[in-house]
Amino acid sequence: MLLLHLRNELWKLFGKKRTYIGFAMFLLAQNAMLLTFRFTRWRTDMERLLEGNGYLAQEFISALTVAVIMLIPQVILLMPLYATLVGGDLVAKEAEDGTLRMILARPVSRFRLLLVKWLAGGVFAVVLVLALGATALLCARVWFPWKGMFVFAPGQAFAVLGAAEGFQRYLLAHLFLAVNAATMLSLAFMFSCFNVKPAAATILALSYLFVNLVLEAIPFFDRFEVWLLPHHFRCWLQVFSAPVPWADLLQSQCVLLAANCTAFIVGAAVFQVRDIKS
Amino acid sequence: MIRLQDVQKRFGARLAVDGLTFHVPRGEVVGLLGHNGAGKSTAIGMMLGQVWPTRGEVRVCGWDVTRHRRRALEKVGAIFESPAFYDYLSGWRNLELLSSYTAPTPRQRLDEVLDWVGLRGRERSPVRTYSHGMRARLALAQALLPGPELLILDEPGSGLDPEGLHEVRQTVLRLHRELGLTILLSSHLLAEVEQLCTRIIVLRDGRKVFEGPLEETRRHGRWLRLRVDDFARATALLEAAGLISGQRDGRHIALANGVDAPQVVCHLVRHGIAVSEIAPEPETLETFYLALMSANS
Numbered sequence: 001m002l003l004l005h006l007r008n009e010l011w012k013l014f015g016k017k018r019t020y021i022g023f024a025m026f027l028l029a030q031n032a033m034l035l036t037f038r039f040t041r042w043r044t045d046m047e048r049l050l051e052g053n054g055y056l057a058q059e060f061i062s063a064l065t066v067a068v069i070m071l072i073p074q075v076i077l078l079m080p081l082y083a084t085l086v087g088g089d090l091v092a093k094e095a096e097d098g099t100l101r102m103i104l105a106r107p108v109s110r111f112r113l114l115l116v117k118w119l120a121g122g123v124f125a126v127v128l129v130l131a132l133g134a135t136a137l138l139c140a141r142v143w144f145p146w147k148g149m150f151v152f153a154p155g156q157a158f159a160v161l162g163a164a165e166g167f168q169r170y171l172l173a174h175l176f177l178a179v180n181a182a183t184m185l186s187l188a189f190m191f192s193c194f195n196v197k198p199a200a201a202t203i204l205a206l207s208y209l210f211v212n213l214v215l216e217a218i219p220f221f222d223r224f225e226v227w228l229l230p231h232h233f234r235c236w237l238q239v240f241s242a243p244v245p246w247a248d249l250l251q252s253q254c255v256l257l258a259a260n261c262t263a264f265i266v267g268a269a270v271f272q273v274r275d276i277k278s
Numbered sequence: 279m280i281r282l283q284d285v286q287k288r289f290g291a292r293l294a295v296d297g298l299t300f301h302v303p304r305g306e307v308v309g310l311l312g313h314n315g316a317g318k319s320t321a322i323g324m325m326l327g328q329v330w331p332t333r334g335e336v337r338v339c340g341w342d343v344t345r346h347r348r349r350a351l352e353k354v355g356a357i358f359e360s361p362a363f364y365d366y367l368s369g370w371r372n373l374e375l376l377s378s379y380t381a382p383t384p385r386q387r388l389d390e391v392l393d394w395v396g397l398r399g400r401e402r403s404p405v406r407t408y409s410h411g412m413r414a415r416l417a418l419a420q421a422l423l424p425g426p427e428l429l430i431l432d433e434p435g436s437g438l439d440p441e442g443l444h445e446v447r448q449t450v451l452r453l454h455r456e457l458g459l460t461i462l463l464s465s466h467l468l469a470e471v472e473q474l475c476t477r478i479i480v481l482r483d484g485r486k487v488f489e490g491p492l493e494e495t496r497r498h499g500r501w502l503r504l505r506v507d508d509f510a511r512a513t514a515l516l517e518a519a520g521l522i523s524g525q526r527d528g529r530h531i532a533l534a535n536g537v538d539a540p541q542v543v544c545h546l547v548r549h550g551i552a553v554s555e556i557a558p559e560p561e562t563l564e565t566f567y568l569a570l571m572s573a574n575s
Contacts, residue, residue: 104328105326276323
């Protein structure tokens with residue numbers, strides 16, 4: 001029954017046009033960035049950086065390198081937006097439309113209903129990240145050759161990798177990106193369980209993430225950075241470091257997993273006691 | 279089938295339902311009446327486990343809804359005012375989705391219900407292309423899918439044209455007659471309730487002001503239709519003699535306690551007033567309801 005309900009939730013989620021806004025925007029942004037990289041000084045600056053560090057630029061201006069360059073701004077700006085947009089819709093939109101009342105006239109427990117919605121949200125987060133990664137790499141491959149990988153994220157990662165190893169790390173990074181997207185979605189999902197409009201749930205989740213980001217930028221909060229989600233969101237870039245800081249990665253994943261569970265439990269507790277009225 | 283015992287519901291400082299006790303017997307069609315904000319939808323919400331009572335007990339099909347929601351609603355179908363669907367999905371997919379929350383529904387059962395409500399041929403079209411009447415039929419289909427014994431209808435005729443209303447009325451009668459369903463119907467349309475229901479429950483400001491069989495509302499009639507040449511003179515004479523307690527609209531009189539119609543006729547004839555007709559006026563649900571509301575205001 002749980003699988004049947006999950007399948008139904010996925011039908012509902014992927015049957016809606018607005019679910020695909022994120023995918024379309026990612027594709028648009030990727031192509032815009034790709035063209036900018038290809039035809040502006042961005043590329044020559046990158047070549048200079050590589051050559052300044054003693055590497056042959058032609059060997060590392062590749063599909064993998066450009067794919068990661070494109071991913072960074074999208075992961076920071078677009079992914080939270082679309083993950084929270086869908087997360088905010090999961091419960092609040094159904095309550096607003098009245099379909100939640102139709103479902104809750106059925107002998108299904110509120111907990112189970114929320115669980116399948118949350119799991120469906122998790123599936124969406126994974127699909128979103130996989131689509132983001134795949135389209136970034138495919139688009140980059142159209143314009144750039146399949147060669148070594150160079151990753152430079154100030155304060156996070158500096159790495160030069162072969163094509164095969166770079167691709168493996170690229171895949172691994174997406175595992176962590178999926179956890180990030182799921183966490184953002186869970187936050188919006190939690191707010192969506194309150195008696196609020198879908199847009200309010202999205203805005204609340206984005207505000208929470210933004211406040212975290214602002215706090216992290218204040219030097220006083222350096223000692224508290226492990227309590228702030230963006231610190232852990234950035235662990236996907238550490239995958240490209242040599243050696244990979246597995247202990248830090250594990251810690252971040254535990255924190256994000258706990259954040260996911262907390263968001264679900266708070267959401268479920270609120271939803272359980274809530275009155276559903278037209 | 280439904281039993282509410284001393285149920286109270288408070289939304290913040292506002293008391294939506296207070297000390298509500300009633301029951302809906304198996305096999306009856308019960309009308310739930312009341313003005314806007316009387317607590318009808320809140321009461322229905324509590325029956326379906328969507329609204330938590332502040333106090334009291336709500337039992338559906340013998341089960342306490344707050345504790346055993348799944349069992350209580352296993353054999354219950356519900357239709358709300360302006361039924362909501364996933365407009366971007368087909369009628370068929372909507373039925374599959376909604377019925378899956380009760381139990382997986384075989385294709386054959388879906389076909390049966392679609393035939394029953396007359397939606398065959400349009401089931402694969404997106405719901406956004408459906409007319410208001412078709413949406414009402416789809417709502418009925420989803421309510422019938424679990425094979426319910428109890429049907430809760432919250433303003434099912436809302437927004438329908440006269441043909442749609444007639445169709446809903448016929449469908450409810452058919453459901454009661456052919457499937458033997460117990461039906462709780464919340465409606466503002468008193469004529470509809472009068473034609474469909476066997477019992478009524480009237481709420482006012484969250485409290486029950488009447489519960490009983492529909493015939494009882496007719497027995498409450500106290501007005502007699504009086505046809506005379508000069509109604510004003512006749513009523514003045516009757517009032518002076520203490521034979522009537524009231525008169526209205528130039529046609530009706532209410533007898534004083536202990537007075538019967540022959541006494542009135544004798545009195546009028548003695549005073550030279552010819553009586554063409556005197557007959558009890560059958561009370562409609564509307565007059566009963568309005569009298570009840572004004573008596574409790």
